[in-house]
Structures are given as C-alpha cells and as structure tokens.
Amino acid sequence: MTETESIAYDVVVLGAGPVGENVADRTRAAGLSTAVVESELVGGECSYWACMPSKALLRPVIARADARRVPGLRQAVQGPLDAAAVLAHRDYFTSDWKDDGQVGWLEGIGAVLYRGHGRLAGPRTVTVTGPDGERHVLTARHAVAVCTGTSALLPGLPGIADVEPWTSREATSAHAVPGRLVVVGGGVVATEMATAWQALGSQVTLLVRGAGLLARMEPFAGELVAAALTEAGADVRTGTSVKSVTRENGTVVVVTDTGDRIEADEILFATGRAPRTEDIGLDTIGLEPGSWLPVDDTLRVTGNDWLYAVGDVNHRALLTHQGKYQARIAGAAIAARAAGTPLDTSAWGAHSATADHGAVPQVVFTDPEAAAVGLSLAEAEATGRRVRAVDVDISSAAGAGLYGDGYRGRARMVVDLDRETLLGVTLVGPGVGELIHSATVAVAAEVPVARLWHAVPSYPTISEVWLRLLEAYRG
Incomplete structure (x- = not known):
C-alpha cells in the first residue's frame, strides 16, 4: 500500500451522489477548494439504482395506462409493453452504469475527485483507500460533509443471504423480467416496483405487514394504489409477514405467518433503509458506527463545529430532492462560516433547512400517482392544532375528464383553522405528480386560504381541483 502526504482542502465531501455533488457545487461556487470521495459511481444511488432507472421503468407503464383512458387511442395500445425496449x-x-458524464461535470466545477473508500481518521481528517491500494490523507480546513446516503435494509430471516434476494438495486437494474415476483413491503419502493414489473409481465404478489400501502400518506392514497394494483393483476396481501424464505432448485419459496406457501422466481425486499455510516470512521470522533447523524438546521452534526451530515444520512427526509435542498443550505452555511460572515438561521433563512420540518413533498409514481406535501390529517392533529381536512373527488375538476375517461382520484387539504393556512395537501390520481409543486408553494409560503381564492386555476385543467377544494372549505 502506498501513501501520499496529507493534502489540505477547505472542504472534503464523502459521497458523490446528488447530495455530495450539490455540496461541492455550492462550496466551489463560494471559492472554497473541495475534494469529493466516492467508492462507487459518481452520481450515486439516485442516478443508477433509484430515481432515474425506476422512473425510466415506470414512464411507459404510466403512459400506456393514460393512453388507455383516452377514446380513439385506447385500442392502439392494448398490446403488451416491449420489455426489451423498456429495459434498454x-x-x-x-x-449503462458508466459515470464519465458525471465525472466530467464534477471536474468542470473544479472539485477534485478521489476514487476509493473514505474514512474519518479523527477531526477534519479523511483517509482514502483507492482501488489499487493507494492511500491518500485529506485534511479539511473548514468542513467535512458526510453524504454517504443509505442502503437497503434486509430482515433478519435465517438463510436470507442464500436466497440472493432483490433489493431496490436489483429491482431497478435487472435485465430480465421474472415470471413471478414476490415484493415484500408496502412503501414507495414496493409499490413502484410492483407497478413496473407487473406491467412488464411479471405475476406480482405484494406482501404487506401493515394494514395498507403507503402508510406515511393519507390512508386513501394506499387504498387507491392497492385497488389499481389488484385490477392490474397483482395479488396484494395486507397484514401478512414473511416467516421464512428459501431458494429450492432456483425457485424462491416463501412461507407467510398465515401459513401460505408462495413460489416465485425472484423476491424483492423493500423493507427499509439503513445509514451508510458503518465503516466511515465515526468511532474516531466519538460517534457510533452505523448510526444516523443528528444535525441542526444548518446540517451541522450535533456537538461538532466542522462535521456536516447532508441527505438521507441524517434521517430527516429520505428523498433526493430534499437532500439536494439540504446540500444547498449546507454549502451556503459552510461558505458563510469559512468567510466569517453572519448566518441567517431564522425560519426560511438562507442557512436554515426549514422546509424539512413541514413542507416536504413526495411523489409516488404508481398508477394512480400519489403525491403529498406537509402534514397528513393525523400528523396535524397530533400537533395539537385546530385543523380541518377538506376532501374532494378530483374528477370534479373539468380537466380530469379530458385527461382520461373514468378518471379516479382524490384530493385533501389540511387547514390550520386558527391561521387559515395549509398544513398539508395530498393528491392521488393520474398526472398529479405535476400538480404537487403548487401545493408545496402554498404550504411552504403559508399562503392564506383567502389569498389562494385569488390564485385562479387555468381552465380546463386538473389544477381546477384547487377551486373545488376552496369551495368545499368555504361551504
């Protein structure tokens, strides 16, 4: 093993996914020298095993479903999807799982890339062990930003490793359609991958431990998605856990807690995420390896004046767009502290990740799509506020019927009755993913309901659902 002498940078970033890239972009824009360490592909989980490949798989599924709702087009799209073309x-x-373009972008902003495994080696120090055994020691004058994200969490079932189960990575990168697929879980990954692979030709069995799908959203979101999956041919079983799983002569055999035996070609476990902090040297600075890293609103790790944790690793919102938002905040905070200028950490200030606390948007790209921002009714009631939920059928919007025959969807807004502002909005239905940003603006900006009355939706669009919601609230 060879080792270079210590090299000093203003900032060292662990992880070159979208979050790490954005931290580097912001610190470089502020004139700080920045090194980025990555052990896999530059671009990270989102680019190669999550957001981008999953949505590429889902896009033709959703487009076909939408087309089948349109008279005159329905008959033209009755055949199966071309699975090979979708996978291509x-x-x-x-x-093709090559990161040349992302490396070029990173180098283009002036960041220095180190390929290899990065570990903290005490305060402000990172060692990098490269693929050929070479070792670099990097020191940070101002900040180390941990942007290592999360990995799939598998349940502790005996012999599970011998089954070679799919996680989100295999589910988004598989090169053949399994004839039979068992999906374990009821969250975003489970529902999106069940939607995609069922449409591509798999017979999907979805095993959900809880009472319904998408438990973190309003209950009606999971109900509508479950109904659609069932209509598409999937076998959705709620209140069901996996007792054992084995692979016998290439066939996956699942036994549930109800005694059912299910055979499949592959099994996907979408049962949670764990922070990728188990081997990054946290013990050298008094932190627990494998733990989530708690942070303040500038994304600085509690008890440290130089260590930042940005994105999934801090467990505030496991979403790429929210991680990139945090990265912009963290980059600005690091730059301000490096320059010795005051920070604006007030609510909605330039150095405060305020949106993490009540204006987090998410879209689930199933058919129908489910989109939400802010608090659900149950979450809002738990805060002790006086709240009211307003529900409307999205088909009441003139644009819904034009979008497709038999449009099925539902919208809810949760209103703070004392302030008359929105605490949360949930939309479920075809095409609603493109509507959620208007709700995000309303929630984040705390727009009064009286002012929203004057935000006129264009006719005839599905956005007219806003008018229906406001009319229902006014009574």
Missing part, C-alpha cells in the same frame, strides 16, 4: 431505455438513463 432504462439503461440509457443510467448511462
């Missing part, structure tokens, strides 16, 4: 299109969006 997915490969295009992952750049």
Whole structure:
C-alpha cells in the first residue's frame, strides 16, 4: 500500500451522489477548494439504482395506462409493453452504469475527485483507500460533509443471504423480467416496483405487514394504489409477514405467518433503509458506527463545529430532492462560516433547512400517482392544532375528464383553522405528480386560504381541483 502526504482542502465531501455533488457545487461556487470521495459511481444511488432507472421503468407503464383512458387511442395500445425496449431505455438513463458524464461535470466545477473508500481518521481528517491500494490523507480546513446516503435494509430471516434476494438495486437494474415476483413491503419502493414489473409481465404478489400501502400518506392514497394494483393483476396481501424464505432448485419459496406457501422466481425486499455510516470512521470522533447523524438546521452534526451530515444520512427526509435542498443550505452555511460572515438561521433563512420540518413533498409514481406535501390529517392533529381536512373527488375538476375517461382520484387539504393556512395537501390520481409543486408553494409560503381564492386555476385543467377544494372549505 502506498501513501501520499496529507493534502489540505477547505472542504472534503464523502459521497458523490446528488447530495455530495450539490455540496461541492455550492462550496466551489463560494471559492472554497473541495475534494469529493466516492467508492462507487459518481452520481450515486439516485442516478443508477433509484430515481432515474425506476422512473425510466415506470414512464411507459404510466403512459400506456393514460393512453388507455383516452377514446380513439385506447385500442392502439392494448398490446403488451416491449420489455426489451423498456429495459434498454432504462439503461440509457443510467448511462449503462458508466459515470464519465458525471465525472466530467464534477471536474468542470473544479472539485477534485478521489476514487476509493473514505474514512474519518479523527477531526477534519479523511483517509482514502483507492482501488489499487493507494492511500491518500485529506485534511479539511473548514468542513467535512458526510453524504454517504443509505442502503437497503434486509430482515433478519435465517438463510436470507442464500436466497440472493432483490433489493431496490436489483429491482431497478435487472435485465430480465421474472415470471413471478414476490415484493415484500408496502412503501414507495414496493409499490413502484410492483407497478413496473407487473406491467412488464411479471405475476406480482405484494406482501404487506401493515394494514395498507403507503402508510406515511393519507390512508386513501394506499387504498387507491392497492385497488389499481389488484385490477392490474397483482395479488396484494395486507397484514401478512414473511416467516421464512428459501431458494429450492432456483425457485424462491416463501412461507407467510398465515401459513401460505408462495413460489416465485425472484423476491424483492423493500423493507427499509439503513445509514451508510458503518465503516466511515465515526468511532474516531466519538460517534457510533452505523448510526444516523443528528444535525441542526444548518446540517451541522450535533456537538461538532466542522462535521456536516447532508441527505438521507441524517434521517430527516429520505428523498433526493430534499437532500439536494439540504446540500444547498449546507454549502451556503459552510461558505458563510469559512468567510466569517453572519448566518441567517431564522425560519426560511438562507442557512436554515426549514422546509424539512413541514413542507416536504413526495411523489409516488404508481398508477394512480400519489403525491403529498406537509402534514397528513393525523400528523396535524397530533400537533395539537385546530385543523380541518377538506376532501374532494378530483374528477370534479373539468380537466380530469379530458385527461382520461373514468378518471379516479382524490384530493385533501389540511387547514390550520386558527391561521387559515395549509398544513398539508395530498393528491392521488393520474398526472398529479405535476400538480404537487403548487401545493408545496402554498404550504411552504403559508399562503392564506383567502389569498389562494385569488390564485385562479387555468381552465380546463386538473389544477381546477384547487377551486373545488376552496369551495368545499368555504361551504
């Protein structure tokens, strides 16, 4: 093993996914020298095994479903999807799992890339062990930002490793359609991958431990998605846990807690995420390896004046767009502290990740899509506020019927009755993913309901659902 002498940078970033890239972009824009360490592909989980490949798989599924709702087009799209073409299109969006373009972008902003495994080696120090055994020691004058994200969490079932189960990575990168697929879980990954692979030709069995799907959203979101999956041919079983799983002569055999035996070609466990902090040297600075890293609103790790944790690793919101938002905040905070200028950490200030606390948007790209921002009714009631939920059928919007025959969807806004502002909005239905940003603006900006009355939706669009919601609230 060879080792270079210590090299000093203003900032060292662990992880070159979208979050790490954005921290580097902001610190470089402020004139700080920045090193980025990555052990896999530059671009991270989102680019190669999550957001981009999953949405590439889902896009033709959703487009076909939408087309089948339109008279005159329905008959033209009755055949099966071309699975090979869909998978090839997915490969295009992952750049065939090559990161040349992302490396070029990182180098273009002036960041220095170190390939290899990065570990903290005490305060402000990172060692990097490269693929050929070479070792670099990097020191940070101002900040180390941990942007290592999360990995799939598998349950502790005996012999599970011998089954070679799918996680989100295999589910988004598989090159063949399994004839039978068991999906374990009821969250975003489970529902999106069940939607995609069922449409591509798999017979999907979805095993959900809880009472319904998408438990973190309003109950009606999971109900509508479950109904659609069932209509598409999936076998959705709620209140069901996996007791054992084995692979016998290539066939996966699942036994549930109800005694059912299910055979499949592959099994996907979408049962949670764990922080990728188990081997990054946290013990050298008095922190627990493998733990989530608690942070303040500038994304600085509690008890440290130089260590930042940005994105999934801090467990505030496990979403790429929220991690990139945090990265912009963290980069600005690091730059301000380096320059010795005051920070604006007030609510909605330039150095405060305020949106993490009540204005987090999310879209689940199933059919129908489910989108939400802010608090659900149950979450809002738990805060002790006086609240009211207003529900409307999205088909009441003139644009819904034009979007497709038999449009099924539901919208809810949760109103703070004392302040008359929105605490949360949930939309479920075809095409609602493109509507959620208007709700995000209303929630984040705390727009009064009286002012929203004057935000006129264009006719005839599905956005007219806003008018229906406000009319229902006014009574």
